[in-house]
Amino acid sequence: MNESILEVSHLGKTFGENVVLRDIDFSVRTGDVTSIIGASGSGKSTLLRCTNLLEIPTSGQILYHGTDISSKGFSIPAYRAKVGMVFQSFNLFANLTVLENCMIGQRKVLHRDRITAEKTAKEYLDKVGMAPYINAKPRQISGGQKQRVAIARALSMEPEALLFDEPTSALDPQMVGEVLDVIKTLVRDGLTMIVVTHEMAFARDVSNRVVFMKDGVICEEGPPGQIFGNPEKQETQEFLSRFFDR
Amino acid sequence: MDKLAELGSDVARLWAGNYAAYLNGMWSTISLAVICTLVGCLIGFLCGILQTIPCAKTDNIIKRFLVGLLRVLIRIYVEVFRGTPMILQAVFIFYGLPYFSNNGLRFDSVWLAAFTVVSINTGAYMAESVRGGILSIDPGQTEGAKAIGMTHFQTMLYVILPQALRNIMPQIGNNFIINLKDTAIMFIIGFTEFFAVHKAVAGRTFMYFPSATIEMIGYLLMTLVSSFLLRWWEKKMDGSDSFDLATSDTLAHTSGMVRFRKGKNVSGIGNLNLDKNERGR
Numbered sequence: 114m115n116e117s118i119l120e121v122s123h124l125g126k127t128f129g130e131n132v133v134l135r136d137i138d139f140s141v142r143t144g145d146v147t148s149i150i151g152a153s154g155s156g157k158s159t160l161l162r163c164t165n166l167l168e169i170p171t172s173g174q175i176l177y178h179g180t181d182i183s184s185k186g187f188s189i190p191a192y193r194a195k196v197g198m199v200f201q202s203f204n205l206f207a208n209l210t211v212l213e214n215c216m217i218g219q220r221k222v223l224h225r226d227r228i229t230a231e232k233t234a235k236e237y238l239d240k241v242g243m244a245p246y247i248n249a250k251p252r253q254i255s256g257g258q259k260q261r262v263a264i265a266r267a268l269s270m271e272p273e274a275l276l277f278d279e280p281t282s283a284l285d286p287q288m289v290g291e292v293l294d295v296i297k298t299l300v301r302d303g304l305t306m307i308v309v310t311h312e313m314a315f316a317r318d319v320s321n322r323v324v325f326m327k328d329g330v331i332c333e334e335g336p337p338g339q340i341f342g343n344p345e346k347q348e349t350q351e352f353l354s355r356f357f358d359r
Numbered sequence: 360m361d362k363l364a365e366l367g368s369d370v371a372r373l374w375a376g377n378y379a380a381y382l383n384g385m386w387s388t389i390s391l392a393v394i395c396t397l398v399g400c401l402i403g404f405l406c407g408i409l410q411t412i413p414c415a416k417t418d419n420i421i422k423r424f425l426v427g428l429l430r431v432l433i434r435i436y437v438e439v440f441r442g443t444p445m446i447l448q449a450v451f452i453f454y455g456l457p458y459f460s461n462n463g464l465r466f467d468s469v470w471l472a473a474f475t476v477v478s479i480n481t482g483a484y485m486a487e488s489v490r491g492g493i494l495s496i497d498p499g500q501t502e503g504a505k506a507i508g509m510t511h512f513q514t515m516l517y518v519i520l521p522q523a524l525r526n527i528m529p530q531i532g533n534n535f536i537i538n539l540k541d542t543a544i545m546f547i548i549g550f551t552e553f554f555a556v557h558k559a560v561a562g563r564t565f566m567y568f569p570s571a572t573i574e575m576i577g578y579l580l581m582t583l584v585s586s587f588l589l590r591w592w593e594k595k596m597d598g599s600d601s602f603d604l605a606t607s608d609t610l611a612h613t614s615g616m617v618r619f620r621k622g623k624n625v626s627g628i629g630n631l632n633l634d635k636n637e638r639g640r
Contacts (some may be wrong), residue, residue, distance in 0.1 A: 192509030204503030208521040218507035249602040
């Protein structure tokens with residue numbers, strides 16, 4: 114039995130009067146690849162953003178290796194360095210080159226020396242196939258390339274788990290392919306990840322667990338074979354039929 | 360035409376007799392403007408960082424109180440120094456301080472007094488410009504920095520402010536050029552810069568208009584050169600449009616250049632001309 118990294122229980126989030134998440138329970142164990150699927154506005158991204166505290170949950174608890182992340186003395190920056198995030202809009206630092214993007218966190222947060230940081234950054238940039246572009250600024254490369262750099266930036270921190278917030282939604286089909294290929298190699302390496310995605314084929318073929326969300330609650334979850342092959346809930350069937358009947 | 364010729368010869372005569380004084384004045388003006396703009400920028404950036412310290416309702420009461428107090432203090436500073444004429448601020452600081460403190464507090468150096476007034480004044484404007492600059496940066500940049508574990512100050516220092524600085528360069532240029540001209544009012548506390556030289560020379564020679572002509576040309580020259588240098592500096596900050604493509608061995612150098620057309624890297628400037636005309640005094 115693998116150790117669980119994250120335990121989310123009874124998580125809730127409201128924006129003013131708007132209830133976005135209700136009573137969410139789920140856990141992530143080492144090596145898990147969890148896909149979160151669901152319609153836009155169902156709270157998938159908010160759940161992910163709550164997980165690394167870019168949004169502060171209004172209720173519930175998140176345990177990281179058994180420690181409550183809202184407890185006193187818990188270092189949120191250190192936690193975020195361990196649980197990385199990749200965004201839909203890449204969010205590469207526009208003032209830094211590709212290489213510097215992958216080094217700044219290592220230098221300032223992990224306090225690595227320049228040589229180690231540069232070596233690690235180049236290693237991961239090479240992994241995502243962006244090694245030739247180390248001197249480029251983010252504005253000079255394409256969307257797919259940006260996302261690959263963003264993944265390398267997150268990997269350079271050598272995180273325990275990575276959160277992907279719709280990593281391919283802002284990309285054209287060809288770029289989607291190149292980014293998904295990179296993510297698949299990470300899965301093969303055994304990286305723990307949670308992926309919010311609209312790529313159903315990816316969720317079905319790559320993840321070992323699928324979470325279907327609707328209206329701020331987890332409607333159904335299970336192995337991809339069950340969710341895609343034999344969903345129990347009617348909502349899940351309806352949602353998936355819209356995808357596969359196209 | 361006769362008048363112009365006469366003016367020309369008067370100007371030439373006046374310049375020949377007093378050029379050292381005029382040049383000295385220009386030097387005072389330029390040095391005061393440069394130093395005060397730089398210090399003003401520092402004040403502005405400091406206020407900008409302090410003003411954007413995040414504070415949630417869930418934070419403890421002491422932090423909320425301190426952050427709130429800080430915001431109020433900065434607000435008061437900005438409103439008072441932006442909302443009163445610099446000429447009166449100079450009078451209050453230079454003559455008012457010794458008057459109210461029975462000579463206990465006073466500036467012995469006119470230069471120091473002028474420096475203080477202009478710096479603090481520039482700082483008040485820059486505080487707002489920097490705030491605008493920070494607001495102009497995509498929130499995604501902050502999230503990206505937070506997501507790799509940076510603290511607020513690290514995020515500001517390494518990610519947000521470098522980009523904000525680039526976006527508010529036109530504003531800093533504005534402030535500098537305004538300072539070049541507005542240091543003229545420091546004659547009220549007896550600071551001898553370019554304009555004070557004019558008053559002295561005109562008073563001595565009774566050649567008021569020729570001296571004013573020299574002043575006009577002098578100020579225009581200073582501002583034109585500044586504009587040119589600022590533009591050049593902005594270009595330099597944008598960096599090269601091309602980049603070196605690394606070869607398969609990333610420790611080795613170029614295998615060629617990739618060229619890109621000038622992009623939209625300076626987006627966000629368009630909506631930042633807020634106080635372009637606000638400082639006309």
